[in-house]
Amino acid sequence: MGEDRSYAGFIKWMAASLLAGVLLTVLFVVVVDPYRLFRLVDIAGFNAVKPRPDHYQSEIKLAGARALRPAVVLMGNSRVDVGIDPDSRQLGGAKRSAYNLAIPGTGVGTSREQFDRLRAAGAAPSTLLLGVDFFDFLLDPNSAEAPAKKPPAGLAGLRWKVDTVFSLNALLDAAKTLRIQNDPDAGTMTGRGFNPLFDYLRFARQDGYYSIFLQRAQENARNFSLAPHGIVRTRSDSSAEWRDLGGLLDAAAREKTETHLLIYPYHAQLMAMLEQTGLWPVFEQWKLRLLREVARLNAAHPEARVVLWDFSGYGALQCEAIPAKGDLVHGTRWYWESGHFKSALGERMLERVFGAAGAEPQPEGFGYRLDAANWNENRDRIARERRACLAAEPAMFRDAAAIVAAFQARHPNKPNGVSADIRTGALPY
């Protein structure tokens, strides 16, 4: 009997301490609020600075956008996430509330879903800046269409709400929130969804920009060498990515949202690797197809306001010199590495798009408003820029070729189009 009592006592104590643990955890996460979901307490030095979430970023950012109901929304992948600051003078100066809804590692499908959810919440923006990434559209023309992934519905759709209050990630992020208040190198997310990538500053100090560029270049050499060389499926002359883009543009037009499509300003090293791996002609086909998509939209919605901006090229900004090996002193002004630009360059992009008064003078050709009529002119521009960049930075082109050649020598039997996940939206560290 006494033994039974000790087992019953054990169960009671276990249940009570478990319940207490659950309640304390939830209370701690709600008060510290690492994802800005509750906004009960906001004290500088305690929890004002928030960490960048690793999970449920789409849902967390969407909740932030819903709360702020911004006039301008920025969408895209990590290039926009770390590259365009919604607190920019260009947006703030014009008193236009903006939010960065870009999600690393995602394609247009995610942007479309987010726009639909904003619209459903009555928070459709008046202006949309959408970064479109060439690499998201690459596919094997003969491959079968993958079934569309349905977003979680019902209880599963609410799972993120539980996990952002009661999970190890939420608990650790709450603890991290307390720890990073005075850490200048912490990975954070601003109240407007921007990722300033402060954590890269530490890598840059320790390893130098040369190493960061080199690591990205090696990944690009692999990904580009293995990448398929198509942008549409032969059978349908389309793909899920194109359908998502069309659907998003249609939805934006119906909401009378002014839309700016941005072709990213890839660094010259990355552009050179596109050439080395035979992807350059595909890149041009892709731009033409984007033009076709804009033309289709204008025909379907004469009132639509959509502009295609080509920020790609080899201009003075994209041709920024890569610091030398072992150089831990000199940094870069415009790029983190060849795939990701800094917010300083993002600011230049916004100046180009919004053309605000007082903006710094733009280098000629940076941000080309592309249409069918000036297609050849734009090609000539890029060719001109390339000649100048090659003359200024011959080693950059040589190194890019060498890195691609080294990968292809190690993998001689891997033809293009073999199952590489080409999405370079993820950051290398």
Added chain:
Amino acid sequence: MLFNSFSFILLFLPITALGYFALARHSQVLAAGWLAAASLFFYGWWSVEYIPLLLASIGFNYLAGRRIGHGDGPAKLRWLALAVTANLLLLCYFKYADFFISGVNAIGGTEWPLWHVVLPIGISFYTFTQIAFLVDTYQGKVKEYRFVHYLLFITYFPHLIAGPVLHHAEMMPQFERKESYRLSAANVAIGLSIFAIGLAKKVLIADNLSPHANFFFNQSDPQGLLVAWGGVLAYAFQLYFDFSGYSDMAIGISRIFGIRLPLNFDSPYKSVNIIEFWRRWHMTLSRFLRDYLYIPLGGGRRGNVRRYLNLMLTMLLGGLWHGAGWNFAVWGMLHGAYLMINHAWAALAARLRLPTGALSWRLAGVALTFAAVCFAWVFFRATDFSRAVTIVTAMCGNDGVELPESLAAHLHALRPVLDKLGVTFYVGGGTRFVQTWLWVLVGAAICFTMPNTRQIMRRYEPALDYRATQGGSPTLPSVPLAWLPNRRWAVVVSVLMLACLLSLGRPAEFLYFQF
């Protein structure tokens, strides 16, 4: 439904247990029926479409068992042969049809299309369990034939998907016993504690090792010695914590219902030789292979050559049981070869009177056994044979020793020494390298210095065939932990449980579900 999911822990398990003990007050048969029905629901959560197959298999084997049990003479043997053949054919169809067709295509140059048969979850386990039942029936070891108990014996949800592989004779008396139907605070306390330990092994350790092991085995670039060993060790510990965690959870859940399951793991990586390893790793499968394959083949009774042949054949088939692929065959044959060498060495060591019981011998034995097991895991896990060879080559140091460049800055005075030794540095992957090795060290520390679940729960007969002396003499000293039903342990278990619940956000399947 996964053991490591909120739906199982917060809904299925409490509802099933409450229903079981409530019905048991009125009728044991009703309670057993409820548990069998709940088990079918549990299975149906995975694949409703395979419930008819499971029920047909149970019905067929039950009837065949009755025929065998009540028959005599040659008819009894004919029924056994027929039923075992039917079970093996069913397993072969679902598991090996495509393997067979691709083999024929490769050898004969034919182009027969593959059937792309989907493997019903748990089929390997419930087929083996029923083959054992048929053989036991033939040998006259089966006394109980109540259908509801047989149905429960096969479908019983703690073991249905990934074992342990059960013997009819060890389960039926428990389903008959009145005490099994009475809610007991002792069983609940002990069961929940074992379950919490198993859950922690899975979600706190194995699931944290998993991304590092997966990354290593899926990447295609060559790697140096340290990267290769890091990746392989991450997988070795992931597999152990995943599968032994599952087994602990099964044992713990079953104990709540008053049913003891057999032990499946007993610190296998502490084994001093490969023979002992197979007595401590997936013990119920080893028992099955020994009783229903190795011994019927003749075991060691017909001389050494025949014994070695039987060992090799048993391990080869054991390998192929895990999956239809050459990798599994190579893994099985490697272990067959290890066992042959071990038996030969044991005979030689005995003849030479080597002091193999000494601590230094035993430690060397543990290290060698663990290394051999890790080499074999490469073939078990690698995506293809050539990838496995690349990894093994790197583990032997043929690709040199490489470290991430980001570590170089922290090496200070060591850097020139490493340069002199030919250690090179590569760009990127520093975080992955450090995290992989940190998790490997965590896994190793727990594996080699902590007592296992059986040892922690040793005062409370945690498993069916528990014996205090099980597992041979201790190879390594371990932290002395012994569970007691007191407040301190209640808090420890609740903290463990809280950490697990916090980690259930993205439940990952158990590795052995694929077999």
